[in-house]
Amino acid sequence: MIKPESLLHPRPAGLYCAPGDFYIDPVRPVDRAVITHGHADHARTGHGVVAATAQTLGIMEVRYGAAFAGATRTLAYGENVDMGGVEVSLVPAGHVLGSAQVVVRWKGLTMVVSGDYKRRRDPTCPPFEPVACDVFVTEATFGLPVFRHPPDTEEIERLMQSTVQFPDRAHVVGVYSLGKAQRVIRLLREAGWDRPIPVHGALERLDALYEHFGVDLGVCTAVAAGDAKDFAGQIVLAPPSAIATPWARRFADPVDAFASGWMRVRARARQKRVELPLVISDHADWDELTATLSELHPGEVWITHGREEALARWCSLNGLAARALDLVGYDEEGE
């Protein structure tokens, strides 16, 4: 059997497929790229040809403008294409809208590059689809046993409960603008929160894109500059970077909330001066990571970014061969 390294190997620009001559999620401009999902550290601008799902291409266009790549190639989930003799397909990763695992098959060898993924239900994207493989390339953002995310419905319930307990205070929730924002809005809608949701301007265009792809977010209103009206008892969404800016000054005595897997660790929440930490993550937690590896039981596990050493340790304790790829350029904190 051929060695997996002859199909995929890490290079400074990212994970490279030599026989197919393309990169997966390259961190520098390359001629041909396959992109797993639209987060900025995975989807960068300036490549020659970009192959991705329609949703991911749409996200890149919103973020970088129409000229984000020389040319694009839209791949539907499950569609098999030939790239220089390598069979490539995208299957859902359950991370954000349009997120995909890249399945590469060549000379009887199957490798799956999962990108970022999670295993629990997300109302804004199809669920992760397990694909039997020889090598599974996994992230390890939350690759420590302390990260075990509670059910997201419980976290949303705590947020809504707090608006009842503190009806005079605006509840300003820090959310990453791609994925987390729209998921939190959908979860609120499913929990019966049917009031308009004021959002920071930075969320508007991605919200519109989600709506375009059929994710119903209900009524969201932009909080305009100079808009000083009372947001008492309302749930307001904003990117974390906006929480410590003059934009946030309009809210009298706000409850600062933050939706992120990092909120599981109290010191992290305190550092950010969060009053209501919400443990809602778009990444697999420790139990999801290890359950996925147990389920797939690949011949080899490659770990891209995050807490590689703990996940590698778990693999060795559970009879799986693992190696850390030491890829640089991926954001290990953003979530």
Place this chain on the structure above:
Amino acid sequence: MRAFAHLLDRLSFTGSRNAKLTLVRDFMRQTPDPERGWALAALCGDLTFSAAKPASIRAAVEARMDAQLFAWSYDFVGDLAETVALVWPGRPGANREPDLTDVIDALAAARRAEVPGLIEAWLDALDADGRWALLKLLTGGLRVGLSARLARQAVADFGGVTVSEIEELWHALEPPYGDLFAWLEGHSERPSADHPGRFRPMMLAQAVDEAVDFARLNPNDYAAEWKWDGIRIQAVSERGERRLYSRTGDDISAAFPDVVAALEFTGVIDGELLVLRDGSAASFGDLQQRLNRKTADAKLIAAFPVGIRAYDLLLEGEADLRSAPFAERRARLEAFVAAIPSPNIDLSPLQPFSTWDELASLRADPPPGDPARAEGLMLKRRDSPYVAGRPKGPWFKWKRDPHLIDAVLMYAQHGHGKRSGVYSDYTFGVWREDGEGRRSLTPVGKAYFGFTDEELKQLDAFVRANTTERFGPVRAVRADQDVGLVLEVAFEGLQRSTRHKSGLAMRFPRIHRIRWDKPAREADELSTLERLLRV
């Protein structure tokens, strides 16, 4: 346990006093007896468990998971109870989730050897927040930023009574406080407060408003005495019980065995706790060596001997004097203190005066000795009964004018909440000269209030325009002989401090005025502050 865990979790991240009160009050409303009573006891620090040791909890988790993975987890989280709560590998088939009452009942009945098994079974049944609350409770130290006083305030809010009423009862009550809650919800009579050694809620003074009050008050109606710079205490000795209470009714007897030993009387004294050496009061800095400790050893007691300067008498023998006028209580107090054998309890003398002007000059220029170190004066209406709380009119405090210095703004930091995105916390410094005559600024304090919203905007603009360096949320601003912003800083007092580079710590500093007009080179010198220390 879920509701209690949720309460602890919210409290631990909540800074605002009002929000904390809301959280505790709502919990009392939504939680049945006896669960809410046990929770209240836990919040007040009145529950202690000795059976659960951190080492045995660590051993339990390491028996269930790889020690290396646990070590990495602990290293990342930094807190043992929290780490165990997060990583705990639960076993299926766990029992029903325990509530606080189950835990307390079971631990009270268990033999020592049974405790680890109980704890493991509870950890299996709880979720991560519940495990965290349980482990924090068992290993002592909830540390959720809620004082016992604030917990009692929340109970008072819940029942629509004053906190003084709760405090007077408090030491007569036992967890889980069923009688207290029954009374607060109107199901029964008020529980009896007749409990020897109990706390009597204190009478507090209002700040005097010089512009208004002196014009309408008759100096003949008031007695004056110094406002000592220690901590207010209540010393109780009745029916064999001796207790020392803080202003808020916390029992602090254990930290002051020397004072408790001196309570050779039957009665209740209201007074100031001070370090007393040969009848002379030392600075607040000396007293601080004895504060916030659970106990005191012989060495500490010898170095910082503490006593009481008495200014009121609430109970004399068996007689409750609180409804008697101040003048009568005062006369009885003088005789009462004279009869106490210990020199460590002395009398706060009255300062005779006949006009407000006369008193004003006394305040501005106190005689040397103890009065020079006093915080100002107290005025007490001669006919006033002793009433709990802060009634308007009978008692006034008239603090000395604050000290003022001109300092130079050195660093500024982001505020939060309403001030997020604005540089609103200011570190300021004064000039210090090195051996070769070179002048540099040394930081002496930090202030974040005392200015108007308009001034805040101007300060923020100054910081942004004069930033020289950034350290995360902190900006260094230009501050040298030629360019720099002078802030007139007001403060109440100075102490020596080994934690600050300048060797000084200010009490209660705030921005008094912004001196846009004053050149930075003309700000004060460190030696000016050092002279203040010697007074």
